[in-house]
Amino acid sequence: MFLCLLSLLCLAHLWMVSAATSSSCAPSLADLPQPSDLPIINTLPDPFTFRLSNRRVQSRADWECRREELMVLVQQYLYGFYPDHSREQVHARREGNNLTITVAVAEKTATFNANVLFPPEAVGDYRSRASGTHGVPVVITTGPTDLVPANTTSFLESGVAVAQFDVNTVANDSYTRIGAFWDLYGDRDIGVMTAWAWAEHRILDAIEQIVPEIDTSRVGVIGCSRYGKTALAAAIFDQRITLALPLSSGAEGIGPWRYYYESEGAAEKIENITTNYGYWSDTELWKFDNVTGNSTRVPFDAHELVGLVAPRAILWDEGQEDWWTNPEGSISVVFGAAKVIFDWLGVGENVGIHVRHPPDDLHCGESAYPAIQPFVRKVFFGTPTSVNFSDISPFPPHPEAYPWAAHLPKP
């Protein structure tokens, strides 16, 4: 089937099918290959080559087209297809700083809650700005009932509000389809990561409607581990999000499928995550399961997930000895490759990394929160920083993982 896609006949077919849909670049779902029919790609896939036609990106405008292809691929093989928001009606109610969010789709309705913490007047600049923006920026995160709640203090001290919710009220962290998202979409093959990301977007809808203290042109998402994967997904699916902050996110997040560094500890592989936490993704990902090397058929890798956030800003944090999340892969392989994409788009400043060193170098270390604030303030307030957010030490660079960077198309 994949070979068929390369033939002229099939290209013509693809063109006709996609011309009939709203997008001229997204491939037709019927033409997407089965996982076992996808080609093995041993290095990080070239983000500047259309996967299905093998055509190279020609220009900046062409990148937008490639982005549409990539959006379909990541939904097919990883996230599941994001619900059509144009069919949803969102109603928000506010009591103090609590929000009650009701989403209606056709005959169904579902409700969940969120709350907002505001920075004190002394640091929160709520005035109208010369730039025409109003209020304080916000970062949306999963709530205090989580396994690894975000340290909200660091954001409040930076003058950034924090909105939070209880993930289990939206989609239970299990195979059990309980929660507001499943009340609406219980019959869909969608992963829980996507459900949580959807909730972050509906919170943003509510903020736009009834929280005038917040400037909705400056919106971040943050989370650690499974919620770090969620933060990345949230930024991919909603371009209103201007800053993504995935921490220790590992496989299905910033951890690559193709490069595992295991000299000092095992790294999580596709077969581990689909076996132990299959419900985070759709079921299509499970088909890449089981045998070493199978994950080289996944038609994209983490650098392209990051690339889908461009030209908006993203910074990730990893613990240098958090082996299960594959820190060397996430830091030198994925950052190196993602930086090439951001540089090509002329927004190299918008991608950054932070490595936690001993003594706080394990999973979801607390020191991440204060450490990333200079990047947050740079993105939200334009505050200059001397911190080097391209510093990959102690890991060596791995340019062999992205050989396509040596011959990029003209931007």
Ligand SMILES: *[C@@H]1O[C@H](CO)[C@@H](O)[C@H](O)[C@H]1NC(C)=O
């Ligand atoms: C993974 O490997 C197994 C065994 O070699 C094979 O049956 C399966 O089709 C492979 N899956 C993919 C997606 O290539």
Ligand SMILES: *[C@@H]1O[C@H](CO)[C@@H](O)[C@H](O)[C@H]1NC(C)=O
């Ligand atoms: C907001 O929610 C919290 C926790 O559910 C509750 O304790 C508080 O009373 C609520 N505040 C308002 C103004 O409703």
Ligand SMILES: *[C@@H]1O[C@H](CO)[C@@H](O)[C@H](O)[C@H]1NC(C)=O
């Ligand atoms: C959260 O961050 C603040 C400021 O960075 C720090 O003072 C506080 O100790 C942190 N809280 C926890 C629980 O680590």
Ligand SMILES: *[C@@H]1O[C@H](CO)[C@@H](O)[C@H](O)[C@H]1NC(C)=O
């Ligand atoms: C949600 O899932 C967790 C385990 O991930 C479980 O402990 C909890 O009871 C579940 N909640 C509901 C309402 O099913």
Ligand SMILES: *[C@@H]1O[C@H](CO)[C@@H](O)[C@H](O)[C@H]1NC(C)=O
């Ligand atoms: C991860 O998968 C590998 C097989 O590829 C297996 O050897 C290992 O025991 C698994 N680890 C966990 C913690 O599931």
Ligand SMILES: *[C@@H]1O[C@H](CO)[C@@H](O)[C@H](O)[C@H]1NC(C)=O
């Ligand atoms: C940041 O650190 C990297 C080493 O990881 C180095 O190559 C680069 O020159 C540094 N950038 C600045 C501005 O110091």
Ligand SMILES: CC(=O)N[C@H]1CO[C@H](CO)[C@@H](O)[C@@H]1O
């Ligand atoms: C898709 C697939 O073949 N999954 C299998 C992977 O291996 C485990 C046991 O190791 C089986 O239970 C799965 O069915």
